[in-house]
Amino acid sequence: MNAEISIFGVFTPSLLLCAPVAYLLAAGIKQMLGAVGFYRLVWHRQLFNFAMFVCLLGAIEILLSKVLP
DSSP: OOOEEEETTEEEEHHHHHHHHHHHHHHHHHHHHHHHTGGGGOSOHHHHHHHHHHHHHHHHHHHHHHHOO
16 A cells, blocks of 8 residues: 555555545445345345445555556
């Protein structure tokens, strides 16, 4: 998480740019899981959704740190 991305000369933390991407991915996965009926097996839906968002955010951050020097 030490990578910073320069946007028109302004250095922004990579986590700030990964969060919206992770949110959109989580929203899409949430729609698919709801359509399949997966949430019948989940005890706490909001907690599961938050944990899924955090896992996606961490995975995107790790992948981005491998790509950026």
